Amino acid sequence: MTNTGRCCVLGCVLAGFFGGALAWAQETSFEPVTDAMIQDPDPVDWLNWRRTLDGWGYSPLDQINRDNVHQLGLVWSWTMTPGLSQATPIVYDGVMYLPNPLNVVQAIDARTGDLLWEYRKQFERSPDDSFRARTRSIAIYDDKIYLNTNDAHIVALDARTGAVVWDHTVADNRLGYRYTSGPIVVSGKIVAGMTGCERYKDGTCFISAHDPQTGAELWRTSTVAQPGDPGGDSWGDLPATFRAGGDAWIPGSYDPGTNLMYWSTSQAKPWARLSRATDGDALYTNSVIALDIENGEMQWYFQVVPEDNWDMDSPYESTLIDMVINGVVRKVLIHTSKIGWGVVLDRETGQFLHSFRTAFDNLIMSWTEEGRPVFNPDQIPTLADVDSEKTFEVCPHYHGARNLNSPSYSPLTGLYYMGLNNSCMDVNFVSDEPGGFYAGMRASRVKMVPGYDYVGEFVAFDPVTGARQWEYRQPSGAAMTAAALATGGGIVFGGAADRRFFALDADTGAALWEMRLNGDISGAPVSFEVEGKQYVAVGAGGRIAQTTSYARLTGEDIPQGSGVIWVFALP
Numbered sequence: 174m175t176n177t178g179r180c181c182v183l184g185c186v187l188a189g190f191f192g193g194a195l196a197w198a199q200e201t202s203f204e205p206v207t208d209a210m211i212q213d214p215d216p217v218d219w220l221n222w223r224r225t226l227d228g229w230g231y232s233p234l235d236q237i238n239r240d241n242v243h244q245l246g247l248v249w250s251w252t253m254t255p256g257l258s259q260a261t262p263i264v265y266d267g268v269m270y271l272p273n274p275l276n277v278v279q280a281i282d283a284r285t286g287d288l289l290w291e292y293r294k295q296f297e298r299s300p301d302d303s304f305r306a307r308t309r310s311i312a313i314y315d316d317k318i319y320l321n322t323n324d325a326h327i328v329a330l331d332a333r334t335g336a337v338v339w340d341h342t343v344a345d346n347r348l349g350y351r352y353t354s355g356p357i358v359v360s361g362k363i364v365a366g367m368t369g370c371e372r373y374k375d376g377t378c379f380i381s382a383h384d385p386q387t388g389a390e391l392w393r394t395s396t397v398a399q400p401g402d403p404g405g406d407s408w409g410d411l412p413a414t415f416r417a418g419g420d421a422w423i424p425g426s427y428d429p430g431t432n433l434m435y436w437s438t439s440q441a442k443p444w445a446r447l448s449r450a451t452d453g454d455a456l457y458t459n460s461v462i463a464l465d466i467e468n469g470e471m472q473w474y475f476q477v478v479p480e481d482n483w484d485m486d487s488p489y490e491s492t493l494i495d496m497v498i499n500g501v502v503r504k505v506l507i508h509t510s511k512i513g514w515g516v517v518l519d520r521e522t523g524q525f526l527h528s529f530r531t532a533f534d535n536l537i538m539s540w541t542e543e544g545r546p547v548f549n550p551d552q553i554p555t556l557a558d559v560d561s562e563k564t565f566e567v568c569p570h571y572h573g574a575r576n577l578n579s580p581s582y583s584p585l586t587g588l589y590y591m592g593l594n595n596s597c598m599d600v601n602f603v604s605d606e607p608g609g610f611y612a613g614m615r616a617s618r619v620k621m622v623p624g625y626d627y628v629g630e631f632v633a634f635d636p637v638t639g640a641r642q643w644e645y646r647q648p649s650g651a652a653m654t655a656a657a658l659a660t661g662g663g664i665v666f667g668g669a670a671d672r673r674f675f676a677l678d679a680d681t682g683a684a685l686w687e688m689r690l691n692g693d694i695s696g697a698p699v700s701f702e703v704e705g706k707q708y709v710a711v712g713a714g715g716r717i718a719q720t721t722s723y724a725r726l727t728g729e730d731i732p733q734g735s736g737v738i739w740v741f742a743l744p
Contacts, residue, residue, distance in 0.1 A: 203333055205315045206265065211358055212429060216661075217702035219264040222310035222355060223579060224699070226427040227493040230581035231659045232700035236707035237743060238662030242676045242686045244743050248708065249286030251738045253277075257307045258715035258736030259577055261656070261697040265313055269701075269710070270332070271738060272308040272355065276322045280335060284703045286740065290335035296324040296346070307715075309577070310355035310424060312363065314385055321352030321365050327388055341388025343367070343381060348374045356383075357424045359434060359466050362391060366421025370397075371442055378419045380436055382469060392469035396421060396438045398456045404474075407453035415450075417442035419458045422488040423577065428504070431521055433463045433472055435493070435506055440478070440486035444571075445602050447482075447559055448613025454479040459487045461508050463523060473523030475544065477510050482554060483536065483600065483614070484571035485512040492582050492589065493520060496637055507589060507636055509580060511573030512536060516544065517636065529639020531632070532574035533595040533622045536567065554602040561601075568597035570619040572719035579697060581657035581665060586679050588633045588642055590665045592653025594723065595622045595630070619722040628723050629653035631667045633682060643682035647671055652723035655711065656697035666709065668694020670720045671729045674711055674739070691737050693720040710740045 206220065214220045216233045223230045237245065253260065256274025263270050269283040276294035281287065312319040317338055318330040324346040329338040344350035349369040356365040363383040370378040377397040381390055396419035398404035400412065408416050418441040425436035441455035449455060459478040462471055477487040487510035495504055506520040513534030517526045525544025537546045552565055572594065580591035599617040621628070627650030633642040647669050655668030659679055668674045674694050675687035696712025714736040724731045 203316055204266065206313050208358070208361060211314070218266070219262070219699045219701050220313055221263070221357065222261045222424055222697065223490065226357065226359065228426040228490045228579075229492060230579055230657060230697070231583055233661040234700050234702055234707045235661035236702070237660065237664065237709065239664055239678050239685060241743060242662070242664055245676070245686055245688075245709070245741045246744060247688075248740045248742045250740065251281060251286055253712070253736040253738060255735045258712055259307060259309045259695050259697070260712040260715075260736065260738065261310045262699060262710060262738065263311060263313055264699065264701040267703045270311060270313065270318050272311045272320070274307050274736070276308060276320065278311060278318060278320055278330060278335065280332075283701060283708065283740075292330055292335040292337070294320075294322055294328060296322065307353055308355070309353060312356045312358050314358040314363070317385065319356055319358070319363055319385075321355050323351045323353070325350040325352060325367070325369070327356065327363065327365060327383060329385070329388065339388045341383065343390070344376070348376065353422060354424055357427065358385070359427045361385060362466065364425065364434065364466075366424065366436055368420040368422055370417050370420050373414055373417050375414055377413070377416065378421060378438075380421055380425075380464065380469065382466075394464060394469040394471065396457055396462070404456035407456040409451035409453055411449070411451055416455075418455070420488060423490050426491050426493050427466070428493050428520060430504065432466055433520070434466055435461060435463055435491045435520065437461050437488050437491065437508065438486075439488040440481045440484055443613035444484040445482050445554065445613030446480050447554060447556060447602065448604070459485075461487070461491055461506065461518065461523075463520070475516070475518055475523045475525065477508065477516060478512055479545065482552075483567050484612075485510065485536065485573070487511070489575070489577070490579055492580060494582055494636065496587075498526065498637060505636075509575055509591060511569060511571070511575065513569050513574035514546070515634070515639065517639075527639060529634065531591070532593040533568055533625070534574065559602045560604055563601070565600045566597055567600045568622060569594070570596040570598040570722070571616055572596065572619060572722060576719055578654055579656040581659040582636070583659035583665065583679055585661065585663065587635070588679065589636045590631070590633050590657040590659060590667075590679075592629060592631050592655060592657060592667050592669075594628050594652045594719070595625055596620060596628060596723070596726075597622055619726060621726055626650060628726055629669055631657070631677065631682075633665075633679075645677055645682045645684065647673060649729060650727045651729055652719060652727070654720055655694035658698040658700065658709070660700055666698045666711070668698070668711060668713070670723055670731065671727070672713065674698075674713065688741075690714070690739055692732050692734065695720065695736065696738075706742055708740050708742045710738060712736050712738050
């Protein structure tokens with residue numbers, strides 16, 4: 174039996190069960206997506222989770238602009254499958270490919286909202302999947318849609334029908350391995366970052382490249398330095414089994430000029446350094462790593478938060494831009510993380526250029542010339558503090574100054590936009606119990622920053638200096654939960670936990686439009702064009718963990734239920 178036949182027996186592919194799906198597949202010509210198209214996408218399409226591989230999150234479309242965005246209205250909406258959702262759709266040639274929780278992909282007519290086909294993967298969930306079984310993004314290449322699954326497979330689907338072309342097992346889900354975000358496509362390779370390294374096992378998290386026609390692995394690079402490898406001594410004498418963490422939660426970025434990919438990793442486990450029983454930096458956790466696309470070899474790394482004690486990890490995307498610094502054009506990388514700071518690096522060498530504060534923080538006092546943070550000594554626990562009554566007030570909360578809500582960069586303004594949250598937590602450092610989560614710390618619920626009457630703010634930064642150009646806050650003070658989207662119309666979109674999806678003037682931050690949706694604005698907005706008409710789409714209702722926590726501070730009532738994709742356009 175073929176893969177397609179087997180999938181149909183299991184009820185995985187539902188194409189053809191919905192009116193017109195097979196007819197659409199048979200009658201529609203499909204131009205394969207090439208590397209050149211991914212490198213320089215048509216403005217009408219959204220072919221990568223941040224549209225372009227440089228991570229800008231920018232659409233050049235300008236039909237919707239600062240003068241008419243107030244007329245934006247709902248065109249259609251679609252309820253996704255139940256579960257936690259932070260979906261970013263991709264759009265190609267008038268079709269929206271939508272990732273849903275629990276390994277569901279749907280193809281939807283992007284103009285009408287009609288379902289064209291649906292794929293559902295059946296799998297046995299591991300114990301660690303209870304709150305992570307989400308599918309944030311997918312990828313397109315040639316005539317296939319690529320899905321990273323919650324049981325650590327990569328699945329290739331026929332973009333016309335949803336039929337399974339191949340299904341490749343990358344790692345053993347019974348050991349906790351899983352994917353939560355999709356791959357990126359670079360130079361004819363499907364590249365994916367593995368997660369699920371919270372617990373000890375004989376294996377590490379890694380980034381791997383795969384053949385797009387078969388799924389066969391081409392190379393694999395561990396995100397944790399092993400004994401005897403370069404950087405291995407940063408874990409002291411810990412055996413490989415006890416070197417946990419380094420998850421790659423978010424897809425990487427790519428620069429064809431350097432032929433390097435830039436991925437980022439999560440914290441080491443346990444979160445507290447004392448519990449890890451090592452005095453070193455635990456490479457390559459909390460790091461930006463530059464990988465050669467041809468063989469996966471690491472060319473450089475930059476550790477954003479060495480010797481982490483507080484779950485201030487940095488597993489987020491990097492934004493690649495060229496900018497003038499001291500009269501010289503530099504190829505730079507901007508990276509922001511939970512800890513309330515951003516760093517600007519030379520993306521050819523990894524050299525630290527400067528840092529900038531993003532949100533309230535009481536952990537980092539300064540940065541060295543080499544780019545190592547100087548931590549507040551009052552926040553660093555000692556052995557005497559473990560299992561004691563001593564409490565540390567740490568800011569930000571481990572939900573972070575930012576989390577999975579990605580920033581955006583506009584070439585029109587030269588500004589870097591992001592939603593940020595200000596918060597604190599009370600922390601006690603503890604011994605881990607056998608079978609526990611291996612955190613080494615216990616944190617209170619999220620707290621307001623002393624003296625603040627708000628949590629969230631949407632901020633525009635000058636990436637050259639790190640200076641704030643403007644900030645916008647919701648009257649409710651609600652947390653910012655959506656990714657940013659800048660457009661050629663001089664607009665930047667964002668969204669908050671109070672269910673408001675909004676548009677701001679990209680130059681000034683002036684509020685231009687907003688609409689209240691079904692739940693927290695938890696997805697990444699995208700923009701596309703079909704038959705000459707520009708649309709903006711966003712997911713809401715994912716009820717991500719930080720939404721629930723922050724809502725307690727601002728008094729927001731966050732509805733429960735399935736996520737919804739909302740699509741807007743001008744009349």
